[in-house]
Amino acid sequence: MSKVRVRFAPSPTGGLHLGGVRTALYNYLFAKKNNGDFVLRIEDTDQTRYVEGAEQYIIDCLNWCGISSDEGPQNPGEYGPYRQSExxxxxxxxxxxxxxxxxxxxxxxxxxxxxxxxxxxxxxxxxxxxxxxxxxxxxxxxxxxxxxxxxxxxxxxxxxxxxxxxxxxxxxxxxxxxxxxxxxxxxxxxxxxxxxxxxxxxxxxxxxxxxYLMEITHSFRGEEWLPSAPVHVLLWKYFGWESQMPHWAHLPLILKPDGNGKLSKRDGERLGFPVFAMEWNDPVKGKVPGFKELGFLPEAFINLLALLGWNDGTEQEIFSLEEMVEKFSIERIHSHGAKFDFEKAKWFNHEWIKKSNVERLRPGVKKIFEENHIAINDENKLDKIIELIKERCTLLTDFLQQGSFFFLAPSEIDTSVVLPKWNENKNQFFVELIRAYSLINSWDINDIEHTFKELAAAARLKPGELMLPFRVMLVGGKFGPGVFDIASLLGKEETIKRIEHTLSLMK
RNA sequence: GGCGCGUUGGUCAAGGGGUUAAGACGCCUCCCUUUCACGGAGGAAUCACGGGUUCGAAUCCCGUACGUGCUACCA
Missing domain, CATH: 3.90.800.10 (Glutamyl-tRNA Synthetase; Domain 3)
Incomplete structure (x- = not known):
């Protein structure tokens, strides 16, 4: 049997849409599963629709997804050229x-x-x-x-x-x-x-x-090609190449979440989620955001795309690329379209963030902080923060909201959640807490907590009633991981500073 | 209009003659946590409809309906 060769053949006419990435992914999975070649061919025969930069963009998207081609215009093999215009x-x-x-x-x-x-x-x-x-x-x-x-x-x-x-x-x-x-x-x-x-x-x-010339053995394309398939089959026959005709697989469409119809590039802005893999900077229409910029991990993106039209028959939903290569089978691709569900897409990302280790997450998180003018000079601290808050981050960008207070004192303190139950006893408690904390030498999380609780007991106050105010003092509102974890990472000086600051606001 | 493809909960879906019709997302209730999240425990679908075939159909067949795709010197 000849070597399996498949091709992803997009037209460089604009951003790379979800369905295109999925087609590329299925090509890739099938090729790798069968030790074959995954070819990228640029179908730029329509000169009127050609868009500058689209080819490079497509390649960038495939690279981001981790499904780069084995052969293509920028990494030619024996079957070039790989642009139809050439x-x-x-x-x-x-x-x-x-x-x-x-x-x-x-x-x-x-x-x-x-x-x-x-x-x-x-x-x-x-x-x-x-x-x-x-x-x-x-x-x-x-x-x-x-x-x-x-x-x-x-x-x-x-x-x-x-x-x-x-x-x-x-x-x-x-x-x-x-x-x-x-x-x-x-x-x-x-x-x-x-x-x-x-x-x-x-x-x-x-x-x-x-x-034919590129010796493609299996042809994956969208269902929209089915009606013209007879033309192609006949052509193979007329050329006398019938015995080398690739095996066909017409993929189901990815549909709009509301109503019906295939998901189109325009649906993105209308429904509030991206349809492109990465940001597409259209020469005419300007920038259109992608999953990458929204804070998706490529692992999650290809995972959710793969499951939109395929599953391995078990209950497993989270697959790494390697697992998908291993388990992929065309027989299990559905014959009907699937509506795209952005909520589920976010769930996939959340799962991937939870299962990713700090090393994997660090570069992306750091970049997001820096883009928002928060300099990271202590990676060790950043690592601890990532570990602490990743389970509450659905998107990479959530790390900003969930973690910026570790680096910057909250600009606004939402005292409204504390004020209704505030009294002199509580105020006194925090005054004493400041004194007690300033005497702690180790600033160990256990010491922080014990000191807090002992003081509460001495003041005959329930620790629980004090933890919420404490939290608000440290982060500005009702959110974030455990208070003592926060205090411990913030450090003694900063913790005391923030308590003092809020106390001054409460007067 | 013609032709093609399809139809299991709101969504993704398993199941392919005999099952209490899995599971996931989302939603709701509760537990954990005196924030949130994570993690637990629960709740809500008779398989588009109508005919067959069969002892028995979500599962096979035929219609109907609905959806969707194509019907360009676009891909």
Whole structure:
């Protein structure tokens, strides 16, 4: 058996959307599971939609996710070039080959002529406004024109396309690894353009030629490609490459959380969560945030994406990339779409933050603090803080809210939660606490707690009633980990300072 | 309109002829913690509908409905 080779073939037209990352991920998992190659191919045949920087961005996203390609435009293998625009000159010959064998033809219709065909069909009440076997003889193409005329037009380089001549009344079937046997009638699809007037191939031609040339063995793509699959299958056959045709797998769609329909790039801002892996800086529309910037760990991101359409049949939901490679199987990919649930996505991240060790978390957390102008000069302290608060951080950015008070005294103290039950006894307690704490030498967490409780007992006050005020003094509000943990990390001086400060506010 | 694909709780889903129809997210109650979080213990779904097949169907078949995708010189 030949080596497994799969490819992720995005168009560099903008940000990389969730579904794209999942397709890339499934490709990657399948390749690694079978000791195969994961190829990145840039499908930039539509020059009008090309967006500067999109290719690099896609590669950056894959790298962030940890699913880099084995071959691609920036790490070429034996099958380059990996950008279809750079392969431009190879497609024409293949298309001509099809014309010669009678499976394709030249079409000289102008866009206006095609438009009028559509208008005519619509006027006749037909819903099927396709360029196909029913009307191709009425159009200007090498099937309807005399040979000399066709040659003359070609000679003067009259703008033309090459279309596949879809056979009439044939059924095409193929096996889909996810959906089983698929059978479709050729009548349903139009004479797809193979070569465009600008000399570029369309997806239909390019995907077949390139998959063949790049020796792709398995083709994963979205479900939206299913209707045009007969064109591709036929092309493989017409080229005489049928025995090397890749195994197909049409992936289910990722749907909008509300209503239905596939999740689109626009849904992000509308529903309040990102659809891109990483921030995309659109040349025209500006910056659109991604999961990375929101505070997602790549491990969590690919984990949640993988589970949107696949599971291993057990109750396990948290998988590392390595585990997914080991357990992945196409048979367990669903055939129906799944609505994206941002709440569940956050849960995945929370789980990953909880299970990640300090070393893993430190760089990201440090970066977030520094971006918010909180200098970290004591990594040891930072590590302790991370360990202490990670279970209450769903997103990486939560470390800021949950941990900034360790470095900066709270700018605002929410005294309102304490004031209603405040009295002179409590005030006196804290005055004495300051004195007692200033006498402690070790500043050990046990000493801090014991001193606090002994003093409370002496004052005939319940420790519990004093802990909330203490907390507010230290962090500014009703949040954070255990108070004594906080005090211990804050240090003696700072703790006393904060008690004094709040006490002065309470007068 | 045509063609394709799909349909188990609000969401993700296991289960593929005989089960009390798993589990997770979210929600609610309680315990722990006199903050929150973590961690525990509970609560709420008869499988879109209608026909078959069968002793027996969420599971197989056929319809219907609904959803969704495609129907570009976009991918």
């Amino acid at each position: 392969r431009k000159n190879i497609y024409r010959d293949y298309a001509e080959q099809l014309v010669k064998s009678g499976h394709a033809y030249y079409a000289f219709d102008t866009p206006e002529e095609i438009e009028s065909l559509r208008d005519k069909l619509k006027a006749e009440g037909k819903y099927n406004v396709q360029y196909n076997y029913q009307n191709r003889t009425e159009m200007r193409n090498s099937l309807s024109l005399p040979e000399e005329e066709t040659q003359a037009l070609l000679k003067i380089n009259f703008p033309h396309v090459i279309r596949i001549k879809m056979p009439r009344n044939e059924s095409v079937h193929f096996k889909d690894m996810i959906r089983g046997d698929i059978e479709m009638q050729t009548d349903g699809v139009d004479d797809k353009v193979l070569m465009k007037a600008d000399g570029m191939p369309t997806y239909h031609l390019a995907v077949v030629v390139d998959d």
